[in-house]
Amino acid sequence: MNMQVTELLAEGLKREYRVVLPAAELDAKATARLNEMQDKVRINGFRPGKVPVAHLKRLYGKSVLAEVIDQAVNEANSKIIDENGFRLALQPKVELPQDEAAVNEVIEGKADLAYTVGLEVLPKIEIGDLASITLDKPVLAVSDEDVEETVKRIAESNRPFSAKEGAAENGDRVTISFVGSIDGEAFEGGSGEDVPVVLGSNSFIPGFEEQLIGITADETRTVSVTFPEAYQAAHLAGKAASFEVTAKTIEAPGELSVDDEFAKSLGLESLEAMKEQVKSRIAQEHAAQSRNKVKRRLLDALDGLHQFDVPPSLAEQEFEGIWNSITSEMDTQKRSFADEGTTEEAARADYDKIAKRRVRLGLVLAEIGEKNNIQVSDDEVTRAVVERARQFPGQEQQVWEFYRKNAQALASLRAPIFEEKVVDYLLEQAKVTEVPVTREELYAEDEAEKAA
Template sequence: MQVTETLSEGLKRELSFVVPASELASRLDKRLAEMKDKVRINGFRPGKVPAAHLKRLVGKSEMAQIIDTVIGDAIRTTVEERKERPALNPEVKLADTVDGEKLVEGQADLAFSASYELLPTFELKDISGVELERPVAEVSDAEVQEQLDRIAEGNRPFNAKDEGAKAENGDRVTIDFVGRIDGEAFEGGSAEGVDLVLGSGQFIPGFEEQLVGAKAGDEVTVKVTFPAEYPAAHLAGKAAEFAVTVKGVAAPGELALDDEWAKKLGMESLDKVKDAIRDQIRSGYEAATRAKVKRALLDKLDEAYDFALPTKLVDSEFETIWKQATEEMERAGRTFADEETTEEAARADYLKIAARRVRLGLVLSEVGEKNSVQVTDEEVSRALVERARQFPGQEKQVFDYYRSNPMALATLRAPLFEEKVVDFLLGQAKVTDKVVTKEELMKDPEEA
């Protein structure tokens, strides 16, 4: 086999391969000899099929398989000998001079090229001097009480009012309604038996107010305008009329927040309910803290590293980001003009994001490899269990899919590996806690 490097430019490489027809023919003869003793063909005793006859029957199909194997083995062996790390699988192209028919007949040399990009090499930076602030927020008693009150309101008993009694703010009305825009009913605008607490702000602004004073049996026409920022783009900013039938009116009953109330929720006591609420809020804060300090770390890494990237990796990442962004815009019925940008500018921005993701991914991978960061099978199994729980009733199918698909299983392992590498790096950097308010902790970094 003859191998020639035809391109070495930056991270790009291209190799030209020529495998003599004699080598291919030798492989085919060996394979046919192995098959001869096993194959069964009508008219011939086992092991007595003439090689020439067998070659006429399966020679071309077997040669096609041999060619695939030779190409794969040749590329893999050559890349290993060159001590190179391709970023993606090499692209293979048969030489224009190759006659496909003669090739599978074993009468022509196999000539092909393999083009690929290398993973970049770079020196890892010492981050022991990097200073990071980890924003933390304490859970206040007021927040716990606010959440407790919200839960209580959601479980407040209501008692039917006397016949003819009018609905007031705080009352619960049971309604049927049909919404129309320009006289036409619209999708999602109709429902029956809906419970609505007046003044709760559950419905479109202006809707609940128009039901104050209504009685059971009343039919009310509610006129509202959907907010301009309403999530459903086909309704945003449009005027609508709802034909509402009031089926019942109920007044809020007394609610005592005590141990007995807690037991109705399945908790031992009111203090246990408060503890559970506090833990839930704290868990949310810890997740936000983790996200903020991780982003700060990645920003520092992004500033510290600048090296050439494999264009195909960046392009692949960009396509993923772009598809997600444009699909979200389409679902929301928005345009680039609505986002105060243009498609060209948006593409440029997302390309920068793609490059950042690829660069940081390579850095984190290198850090993990050089420092022997490992994800255990047990950790992957736990992640798989959590994934399966997201599909109630289909757990077995989920388990079977991931266990039979190494690439899919890798998508569970990758984020675990990333988080472990982040933990390792945070352990190397100088991280100090900074107490912040809930609002500061939860603020979108882009708003800052």
């Protein structure tokens, strides 16, 4: 179709055009569509295939022309994109005439259609020298001590207990019900029924278990504690609280032999087989943490190699997602930016940088994956769906159907698989040096990781 295209804006990654589509051509396309309809439309009073086009035009002309206009706009936009070699960040933003009289003239075929289309394009990305990337990869071997300690923990968690008379001692298991309050008011998450606690296990707030020593069955005590400053629920951190605690039962720990019989009670062939399984699991945990660390360093290096402006709308979308998550969490925890040692303005600036970094790295990873033909197979996505379904016992079929019918949800599973495959490729290109570290070093979280 002939069209007139005038560039209105070319600023950074934004483009805007005024497009004029001739009325005569739109009308000709509509007439051709009506001619096609002649053989298909059934109208009382006319034999099949004998309905005059003029009559069809009176009945369906406006709706057919509206369809033709929609198709012509899409074709015109595609032509602009193809001729300029654009890759779009978002779908074209089309602004059609709003004046009712002008719209009617176009629909009635009396006037040309003039509209504007706004495009936001992806930047041209020049991939840097990937072989120049040098990375230290922290590695940690599994020690016999780690294995022994883990087996001991598993044994402790499976230690038998039996009912006892009299007062609770350190090591005893006390089943309690409790109601917690701060400044005389009960707080959310501060109560529980029939909760077992092993005295001396340090599984409760510091000071809580010690105050239960000497308690007897059916006795009620007031336990006063202070939540740690670094408590995970920020709205409780550092607060003094009191708990009305009632002991339901007192149980003494039984003997536990860590041997083949114990391993068999857990469904394993022998104690040696149990230790091998524990060693394998710890090794997987170390490997995953090592991978996280080296991936973070790889992304930092990629970010250093590629600095370019990102599409504003993509950055805004990413920022909004981050910001809504952060503010929602702060509202839940009843914390302010002042509590975090910052201001809303400074926090916005920080998260804006993080959003742009994420978008930039996403574009770089996508470009590297495309240039090197890195793809995610349908089998890999299917395995991810099966793994996801397993996380919802009893609802596997519903989860499977959800992903089968929801392309966007399926894409959300495909994306991280693609990213990991590109990361694998990049780690092969980079110079990676394995550096032995301690457990503390491997699992320490640095400031950059906290920010990310």
